[in-house]
Amino acid sequence: MADLARHGAATRPVPFRGGGFAPSARRGVGLAVFVALILLAEWGTRSGWISPLTLPRPSDVLATLVDLWTSGRLWEHLVPSLSRLAVGAVIGVGLGVATGVMIGLFSYVRAGLVPLVAALFPVPKIALLPLFVIWFGIDESSKYALIAFGTFTPTVVATYGAVDNVDRGLIRMGQSFGLSWWSIVRKIVLPGAMPGILSGLRISLAIAIILLVAAEMLGAQHGIGAYILQAGSLYDLEKLFAGVTILSLLGVLISFAVGQAERVLLRWRR
Amino acid sequence: MDLSLQGVGHAYSDLEVLRDISLEIPGGRILCIVGPSGCGKSTLLRLLGGLEKPDRGRVLQLGAPPAGCLNPLTFVFQDFALLPWRTVEGNLSLVLEDHRLPKAEAEQIIADVLARTRLSEFRTALPRQLSGGMKQRVAIARALAVTPAVMLLDEPLSALDAQTRELLMDDLVALWTRAPFTAVYVTHNLAEAVRLGHRIVVLSRRPGRIAEVVDIDLPLDARETGSAELERHQKRLWSLMRDEARAADAELVDG
Numbered sequence: 001m002a003d004l005a006r007h008g009a010a011t012r013p014v015p016f017r018g019g020g021f022a023p024s025a026r027r028g029v030g031l032a033v034f035v036a037l038i039l040l041a042e043w044g045t046r047s048g049w050i051s052p053l054t055l056p057r058p059s060d061v062l063a064t065l066v067d068l069w070t071s072g073r074l075w076e077h078l079v080p081s082l083s084r085l086a087v088g089a090v091i092g093v094g095l096g097v098a099t100g101v102m103i104g105l106f107s108y109v110r111a112g113l114v115p116l117v118a119a120l121f122p123v124p125k126i127a128l129l130p131l132f133v134i135w136f137g138i139d140e141s142s143k144y145a146l147i148a149f150g151t152f153t154p155t156v157v158a159t160y161g162a163v164d165n166v167d168r169g170l171i172r173m174g175q176s177f178g179l180s181w182w183s184i185v186r187k188i189v190l191p192g193a194m195p196g197i198l199s200g201l202r203i204s205l206a207i208a209i210i211l212l213v214a215a216e217m218l219g220a221q222h223g224i225g226a227y228i229l230q231a232g233s234l235y236d237l238e239k240l241f242a243g244v245t246i247l248s249l250l251g252v253l254i255s256f257a258v259g260q261a262e263r264v265l266l267r268w269r270r
Numbered sequence: 271m272d273l274s275l276q277g278v279g280h281a282y283s284d285l286e287v288l289r290d291i292s293l294e295i296p297g298g299r300i301l302c303i304v305g306p307s308g309c310g311k312s313t314l315l316r317l318l319g320g321l322e323k324p325d326r327g328r329v330l331q332l333g334a335p336p337a338g339c340l341n342p343l344t345f346v347f348q349d350f351a352l353l354p355w356r357t358v359e360g361n362l363s364l365v366l367e368d369h370r371l372p373k374a375e376a377e378q379i380i381a382d383v384l385a386r387t388r389l390s391e392f393r394t395a396l397p398r399q400l401s402g403g404m405k406q407r408v409a410i411a412r413a414l415a416v417t418p419a420v421m422l423l424d425e426p427l428s429a430l431d432a433q434t435r436e437l438l439m440d441d442l443v444a445l446w447t448r449a450p451f452t453a454v455y456v457t458h459n460l461a462e463a464v465r466l467g468h469r470i471v472v473l474s475r476r477p478g479r480i481a482e483v484v485d486i487d488l489p490l491d492a493r494e495t496g497s498a499e500l501e502r503h504q505k506r507l508w509s510l511m512r513d514e515a516r517a518a519d520a521e522l523v524d525g
Contacts, residue, residue: 173351176319177365177416178341187364191355268355268396 056237064242078246081212081223084140085250088147089208096152096204097197100159101189110160117156125150126214133218143215150211151204158200159193166192195269198262205254209247224250271333271342271419271452272297273318278327279477280313286477287313291327293471293480295420300446300453300490302463304507305473305481306515311456312424314478318454319343319422335419340369344418348425350405352397358384358408359393362415379415386445387411403434407441414445421453427462436495439465443490460507464500465493472510475518482510 038058044050045057068074102109103117129146136142166189174184216225224243231239273295280288287310295301295318303311316322317329320343335342352361359380366376384390387407397405406426413421427435439462445451457463463470464486472482486503493500 167351169347169349169351170353172321173345173347174364176321176341176343176345177412179365179368183368187367188353191353194355266355268398270398 053237056241060238061241061245064238065245068242074246077222077224077227080220081216081225084143084147084215084223085208085212087140088144088212089151089205091144092148092151092208093155093201093204095148096155097159099152100156100197101163101185101193103156103160104163104166104193105185105189113156114160117153121153121157125211129214129218138219143212143220146215147208147211151208154204154207155197155200158203159197162193162196162200163189165196194265195262198258198265201261202255202258205258206251209251209254213247271331271335273420273454274330274332275314275318276328276330278314278317278324278329280310280317280322280325281477288317288324289477289479291478291480295452295454297419297452298450299468300455300466302455302457302467302470303473304457304460304463304470304511305478306475306511306518307458308476308518308521309473309514310476310478311458311473314473315345315422315424315454315456318420319345321345336417339417339419341365341416342419344413344416344421346406346409346413346421346423346426348428350397350402350409350429352405352408352412354397357394357396358389358400358411361397361408362412365412365416383411383414386414386448387441401434402430403438406430406438410442410445419452421451423453423455425457426455428457428459435459435462439495442466443493447491460504460511461495461500463507464503465495466490470503470507472507475514476521481514 041050041055042058045052045055065074068077099113103113104110125146128149129142132142132145132149136145170188170192171184174188179187212223213225213228216223217229220226224246228240228243228247231237231243275291275293275295278288278291279286287308291314303314305311313322317324320329331342353364356364362380362383363376366379371379381390384393387410389404389407389411392400392404392408397408400408406429410426427438430438443466446453455463455466467486468490470484470486471480472484473479474481484503484507486500488499
């Protein structure tokens with residue numbers, strides 16, 4: 001205390017320099033951003049500040065969505081879209097995880113496939129759609145193939161990166177206790193790679209939605225993509241935005257589902 | 271079951287880490303291996319446990335492992351090596367699952383080793399909820415679960431603080447006194463070596479050779495930290511190692 005008096009004016013609290021760099025959950029903020037943007041559009045279109053040719057009125061889009069719902073046509077478009085998404089993504093992610101694990105475990109597979117994956121990754125899969133139509137026909141299989149192919153490459157890259165990051169100490173431990181190769185892969189490598197695989201899944205499923213729309217723009221009668229294409233060619237902006245809204249909701253839903261999967265599967269990480 | 275090393279030498283590409291090691295590991299006793307950092311003590315342990323192949327010489331298993339032994343050569347690692355996604359009992363059952371034991375038998379083994387390591391109430395805890403000392407007790411329980419013929423302990427206490435280390439040394443002494451096991455214990459901590467070792471092997475700096483073998487006849491449960499006889503042994507070991515350790519410390523790792 002005596003020191004405090006002695007130094008007088010030169011005494012001050014140590015300036016705080018820590019904190020930050022640790023974003024935490026803030027409930028409702030995301031929703032507030034959405035609501036604010038929609039209200040802005042609504043106000044703009046009502047006051048005439050935004051012309052109805054540029055942007056449809058959000059309330060009209062909502063009315064279109066409600067109409068779609070009550071007339072039952074929503075399911076007519078949503079069910080085929082969701083089944084294409086599910087089948088394509090399951091094939092692509094399944095093969096991708098298997099291939100990624102193999103690349104992570106076997107030198108020859110790695111040497112052989114990593115350059116191939118690097119060559120396939122940057123190819124816009126949409127550009128290959130006509131090719132897929134020739135290979136698999138104009139019906140469902142070409143749509144499955146496009147979505148599967150598009151989710152395959154990011155899943156492979158995420159998976160083998162995740163397998164590379166599995167603690168080698170744990171694998172040595174498994175060997176030292178005489179665990180079989182298959183037990184080590186199933187009980188040590190796969191759970192250890194799960195965090196990386198799941199974060200890869202977020203990216204591949206978003207890509208799957210993009211490709212779903214692309215696939216449905218060619219040779220589909222029903223589906224969200226077909227609906228949007230039809231509305232676009234008629235310049236029916238309300239319908240176009242209703243379709244886009246459905247896609248966005250789908251994206252949010254999938255992201256939520258992956259988040260739930262992470263919560264359950266990665267409980268051990270806290 | 272005894273282990274025997276005959277003229278073992280090992281190198282990592284150009285870096286020779288062990289040269290001409292011949293050593294007998296007798297059953298029912300704890301053999302400590304000490305030496306300056308980088309002298310190849312951990313490599314020696316991995317050679318003994320079959321995790322690496324020696325470039326020269328032979329590592330031999332003398333006699334058959336006792337009946338009921340599920341994994342004759344069993345490691346305890348410095349970093350515990352517990353699966354973070356499995357609970358305490360899950361980590362124990364991991365090493366039993368491949369043996370296809372009847373469910374009741376596996377359950378009984380788990381309950382028994384948890385009781386021996388005083389972990390019964392933490393059965394369903396995840397590793398992240400446990401302190402370092404408890405994690406290492408889980409790893410020791412896991413090693414005991416497979417009733418090893420030889421336990422290979424690779425600096426098991428080095429990641430722990432001094433108090434926890436003392437407590438775990440007491441635990442190890444109590445476990446050994448109740449049911450003597452064969453162990454090879456690698457450490458750079460001379461206090462641990464004189465407390466737990468029936469025989470202490472001093473390695474020289476890289477390439478590691480056997481510099482000295484010291485036997486301590488005092489029974490384990492009669493040893494207390496700071497007793498005059500242990501102090502004397504520890505001093506002697508340190509005088510053997512000091513110059514080697516200093517020289518090792520001044521070397522570049524990549525040589």
